[in-house]
Amino acid sequence: MGVGNLKKIKKKNIVLIFTDNQQASTLGCYGNEEIHTPNLDLLSQRSFTFNNAFCPNAFCSPCRASVLTGLLPSQHGVHSWIDDRRSNEWPIGWHALDGLNTLPEILKSNGYETALIGKYHLGEPKTPMSGFDHWVTMADGHVRSFFRNEIFENGSNYFHEGHSVDFFTSKAVSFLKKNTNNEKPFFLYLPYPAPYGHWPATQEKDECRHSERYKDCAMNSVPRESLSREAIKNYDMVKSQSGKGMDYSMLLRAPNDLDTLRNYYAQISMVDDGVGEIISTLDELSLMDETLFIFTADHGLSVGHHGFWGHGAATFPSNLHKAAHSVPMIIRNGDETKIGQRSDLMVSNMDIFSTILDVTKIEQIDDSISVPSRSLLPILSDQITDWGQDAVFSEQEETRVVRTQKFVYFKRFKDSKNFNLDDELFDVENDPKEQKNLINEPHYLSVKNKLDQLLEDFFKIYSDSKADLWNGGKSLQNSTRKALWKNAWGDDWEPVYQYNSDVKKTLK
Template sequence: MSKRKVLFLMTDSQRADMLGCYGNSDMHTPNLDRLAEQGIRFDKAYTTQPLCQPARAGIFLGCYPHSCASWSNSMGVSGNVQSIGKRLSDHGVHTAYIGKWHLDGGDYFGLGRCPEGWDADYWYDMRNYLEELTPEERVISRRTDSIEKYDIKEEFTFGHRVADRAIDFLKNYNDEDFFCVASFDEPHGPYLCPKKYVDMYADYKLPRPGNFDDTLEDKPEFQRLWARPFRHLTEDPEFRASHKEFFGCNTYVDYEIGRVLEAAEKYAPDAVIIYTSDHGDMLFSHSLTGKGPAPYEENARIPLLIKGFGSRVDENPVSHINLAPAVFEMMGIDIPKAFEGKSLYPELADGSVRVNDHIFVEYGRYEVDHDGFGSFQPMRCIFDGRYKLVINLLDTDEMYDLQEDPDEMVNLIHEERLSQVRNKLHEALIDQMYRTRDPFRSYHWEDRPWHRMERNWDSRHMTRQRENEEYEPRQLDYDTGLEMESAVRKK
């Protein structure tokens, strides 16, 4: 039976171990922990790119970032790419997006305009929030020290206003088929929340992970450059990461999510609830901070909880790219050809099913508007649940065995005993790049020092045209001017 009510909850920069249900009992997240008890907790869930806009492309467009001009922040999505809001609303589903969008090519706060397909009465991105404030309040909202200086109330925060609107939607439209998104910016900086949440972590420090001791000697050069300002910290055996504002906002957003979950239980108890975050945060692991082109677990692994299909823990590798087709399948709507991931629905419905042989993570650059953050760092990664292979096109490649080396300390890229496993992953990754029309595909990814392949100017001699026939005419064959018979064919 189809499930046509879906509440989608999302946070920003909240890696998996920032929830109690993922094993860190020091993190106070009672509402999300309760959701985990009621639903499925995915222990190996990954973003498509550990960066805000690209990650959202994988979720809300159903495409890898490289496929829709979203491989960096501040890039406009391709004009012929439709969001799932547009696609679902065209099938009679009431769609509402409330909160951080980050897919319109504007600056961090967005353009403040509702994209086609979503309910304009509920549209509320961060620019809309700022436009509600006075100039003085805007500055206050962007400074962490405002917590102490101005005694910030929950009603002042973006997260509270997002939650209010989501609750209102559930109250008013629970008798309709719906897909409602509440997208919180918290716990992303500038870390604004009521002081009592920050005080909870005033003296707290994260346990020291083993990868604080990573010298990065056999890792890519860009990681050593990234780590250079912080190595003196992690080299101190007594150093542990502390960030009371970050952790405080982590607990605060759990509170706001709890308000929405309470409303869902009251007004739409039969709704499927999906919760995730866009990406994680390094927090000094491997001497790195923030997010960027390294698909380490702290950065690329994200929490994913889904309520509505029983209660269990799923240990198969899954990706954000699996969510859009899953929503369509559970709603009984044909999955568009333009979606690039497999539907997670069979795995939701039957715990014995594993949908993905591999999942894929990529990276392009941090932001078009910013010169820093490593600038252009093309990366493609494949993970099979144990082995993670990373190709850094302009630098040293990596391979890790997460079963034997969960801290990802030992780079096995030149380990001869694993050459068959490594090369098989490499070939699957290259096939994926061609299958998804990756615009950066070339022989440079194929011919690596540890797996030599013949360089070929014309590569696979194929053409791969787009199939998006719900919203654009069938593309034409260059040689005949007639409608293409097959999207993938010899050129």
């Protein structure tokens, strides 16, 4: 889809708020009785809430890439977190999504004032990603601290001592007020660098205004489970990579650590404050009814569920159990909102891409790229007639996943001689905690075969040979499974910074 090949029709303002590493069950409006999230709970009451929203990958960078392009990692190439510890090796001005059609480029070409205010984590933070008019971000992709961060703002560079959530909220409020009387509609992308959940950020002794609230919290909303074998196996594979703000021992030490859990919840309440301030500003400026307002997270985060802490790649083989896979998603479509409604349909935060284009009436003329993102507007409008396959598809390098309301199936890569990886199947309707693996149960063979075929058919359509790891493709910048891919495709296999030709022209 060429950026120039787009029809221009009257459009709404857009506010897209991302949190960093947060499963849906950590909000009051998703049933958590220990968390303090009054603003998000009220937003849910005023908006449309998705009960079954999931991510295309359980790392920060791939999910951000998918929301901004509508594509899967096997199409855009970002399969792992962008490792900013190696930023000295990056090409000058490198941005992972260069050459792809992205929301900011499409919206800007259709008359939008565009802004990124928050965590970027898709390349060099010093210079704006193509399509953004206004650029305020932080140096770190892997969040080292909620305080004392280096900031890049529209060409200037400085340090900010205070809490990053409050800082980015204030910058977002300023952007909204500045653009109140702008004839152009605006697109505000506000990816908060919280609650995050990883050390050293959630281990630091700095307190925020919500720290005291959770000081004696029992944290009964978090399960206490013994460490999984897969988590220990993964730690043995990655422990040598610790350093420069990364402490992989936390993957084994953080589960059941009450100080870390309480800090994590305090940061969620900080985000809730920020969201409340953004909503109050939009209400004050009489813009809420003219704005598509989306709240979601990049991906989930296990905080001890299934005996591991962190992303889906915190175990080996990788997983996408619900704790790491689920995300909150609350959408208010201006004055057209079906207030207080909820949906159980299976959706992905990657669907935000097509939803924004649909709501703003920006039509994709060039259909040569198969975009897996689906518009949620028919669901939001209560005009859904055929959602198609009620399933979400995701991938975490060596693990591909299809999740329905009844089952979740983890299919593992099989073409590596040294790594024998087993598939997994869970009946989530009768086993919502995903504890009993049914893959070897004869009674479920037909279920496994059906889901396997769904995955096979899906990735035949939505993958590009350059970025498809299962067929010899390479990831952009980083991979958590280099040893596996080298074993499968040869010792010369390495992540790359760009593909040899224009990816935009080769996606099918």
